[in-house]
Amino acid sequence: MNAAISALAEDRRFGPDDGDPMDLIAAALRKDGYIVLPAPLPPAMLAGLLRHFRSIDRERFRRAGIGREEEHQLNRFVRSDEIFWLDSSNPAVTAYLSWMETLRLGLNRRLFLGLFDYECHYAYYDRGTFYKKHLDAFKGSTNRVLSTVLYLTPNWQPRDGGELAIYPPETNDAPSADPFLKVAPRFGQMVIFLSEDFPHEVLTVNRPRYSVTGWFRVNNSLGDSIDPAL
Numbered sequence: 020m021n022a023a024i025s026a027l028a029e030d031r032r033f034g035p036d037d038g039d040p041m042d043l044i045a046a047a048l049r050k051d052g053y054i055v056l057p058a059p060l061p062p063a064m065l066a067g068l069l070r071h072f073r074s075i076d077r078e079r080f081r082r083a084g085i086g087r088e089e090e091h092q093l094n095r096f097v098r099s100d101e102i103f104w105l106d107s108s109n110p111a112v113t114a115y116l117s118w119m120e121t122l123r124l125g126l127n128r129r130l131f132l133g134l135f136d137y138e139c140h141y142a143y144y145d146r147g148t149f150y151k152k153h154l155d156a157f158k159g160s161t162n163r164v165l166s167t168v169l170y171l172t173p174n175w176q177p178r179d180g181g182e183l184a185i186y187p188p189e190t191n192d193a194p195s196a197d198p199f200l201k202v203a204p205r206f207g208q209m210v211i212f213l214s215e216d217f218p219h220e221v222l223t224v225n226r227p228r229y230s231v232t233g234w235f236r237v238n239n240s241l242g243d244s245i246d247p248a249l
């Protein structure tokens with residue numbers, strides 16, 4: 020990854036209303052297509068999110084599927100996490116969504132991405148679960164532009180597994196390569212990457228893993244069809 024940004028990110032916490040960090044995030048996305056931010060959010064927001072996450076009954080989480088709504092299917096060989104879609108009914112989530120909204124506007128201003136909205140869910144990976152190598156978006160067939168993952172696993176240790184392995188964009192010359200980066204799902208760490216460009220994989224988890232996964236989307240509405248669905 021971009022060494023300068025990584026060093027700066029280690030150094031201090033990023034806040035989107037901090038002019039500079041927003042420039043750095045935009046510059047990294049433009050140049051590399053991804054960025055890892057070790058601790059962008061205030062500790063109180065992280066604590067509030069984890070408290071909310073843990074307060075939700077496991078029965079309210081759904082087995083995650085793959086594919087878009089109409090062809091939504093469960094495939095436990097591909098992914099075995101459970102998810103809970105978020106709305107703004109909880110104060111910690113509202114604070115998080117408002118932080119992401121500031122980021123959305125800042126990135127639009129700098130990168131002209133035309134990001135239209137942000138959708139996100141909690142993801143719970145129990146011991147033994149994983150998400151095999153996949154792309155979050157296929158060119159031309161989705162409105163997901165940027166993927167974000169915020170990790171909320173307290174006291175994560177390397178033996179706990181569940182790293183996010185990120186692969187280089189696939190080309191015809193090099194259809195499959197090794198991952199070039201493994202992101203630790205360490206409490207408070209966030210990764211942002213171009214949804215269409217980077218195949219990625221959640222390695223097998225050895226201890227319950229908590230995260231918030233989300234996507235900035237563009238609005239592809241044409242005529243009568245509203246996409247994203249409201």
Ligand SMILES: O=C(O)CCC(=O)C(=O)O
Pocket residue numbers: 142150155168182183219220221230232
């Ligand atoms: O939790 C992660 O590290 C990535 C999750 C993911 O790839 C997804 O939900 O699409």
Ligand SMILES: [Fe+2]
Pocket residue numbers: 153154155166219
């Ligand atoms: Fe993904």
